[in-house]
Amino acid sequence: MYHKYFKRVLDIIISLGAIIILSPVIIIVSALVRLKLGNPVIFKQKRPGKDCKIFTMYKFRTMTDEKDGNGELLPDDIRLTKFGKWLRSTSLDELPELWNVLKGDMSLVGPRPQLVRDMVFFDTNQIKRQEVLPGLTGLAQVSGRNSISWEQKLNYDLDYIKKITFVGDFKIILSTISKVFFRENIHADGMQTAEDFGDYLIRTQKIDKKTYDVKISLSKKLLSK
Template sequence: MIYQKYVKRILDITLSCASIIVLSPVMGVTAILVKQKLGSPVIFKQKRPGKDEKIFTMYKFRTMTDERDEKGELLPDSIRLTKFGKMLRSTSLDELPELFNIFKGDMSIVGPRPQLIKDLVFMTPEQRKRQTVLPGLTGWAQINGRNDVTWEDKFKYDLEYLKNISFLKDYKIIVKTITKVFVREGINAKGMDTAEDLGDYLLKQKMISLNQYNMLTKKAERL
């Protein structure tokens, strides 16, 4: 309890600050390459639900182009995600700007990964308990499959983490995360370039109706 309430935040500030300083050359080079290969803006900003479902702006390096069809609509992610973008994701270099989110207090080094706002409305009350702590750069679900894990298992791991937040567990998660990044394991769900939204998954699995899907999607748009 003392670790979770006081020590964890101190470690987040210390580690994120040190990482920003040490990795600043890497982030600088990455920013230049993103600018050259994908254009502006270099930083991708997106609203995500954080602790107690408070919405914050998460920062990442851009990995996709803004290619659109003749109607002006964005092309599918699989088309806009370039080879360079895939490399950024596989090495987790695109996640480095989240260190600033951690330093600000929006996120923690370790915690449940911040999902999309539209994912939040499709979660059950039990699953939404994951929002009682700061979202993390990495988490228990990430070392047990990263993105190649089912939604059910992802939530199971997130809730398991909440039951036992400790320095030793966080240390173990950080070390295993570094290993997974180096071996580039579990980057994508099988057969997919980007992660499937929770609502789309539930609809495909016939766990919700099309009417429920549309209703909850509209609810997410109002958040």
């Protein structure tokens, strides 16, 4: 009953209220991003949502556009500035996602929207996480975020969708506030940015290079549509 009828109503009410209440913070962060990183202030990225439908997710920009001699973007850990790291550690970079919640692309609580190049590597069980709206926060985020393995993260997502309740969502939101305040589990061990699922699978020899290349090619086709 909650998931079918009331969850979306609460998403609209809370996200709209948060946008209004946090508007001074949003304006200040926008100005700081513009000053320190330049335009665009908002970073847009295609992510897979409910039923694998791809939508545009909004975040505050945290990286520069630095390129190498061949015109290719430098690795993320090089382009991620000290200011960008601070934005991520405070989760302020995710404030624009409230617009995604208001629009109906996302929910306040649900499996976090992964990259399209991550989704193509999900197996027949893991892909079930796409049966619900992705969330601004989720069970995996309050259970370890980037400090847990990909398998653990996806299992938490699957556990969440098995029983979605108001009490469960409320507990996750409260725990998220605590995690953000204490800046817990922001980065995976030894990494400034989380490792892509496909890169993890090939690094741990769970797939071969041929399978990896085929899946990456599929992700590019999905993004080009």
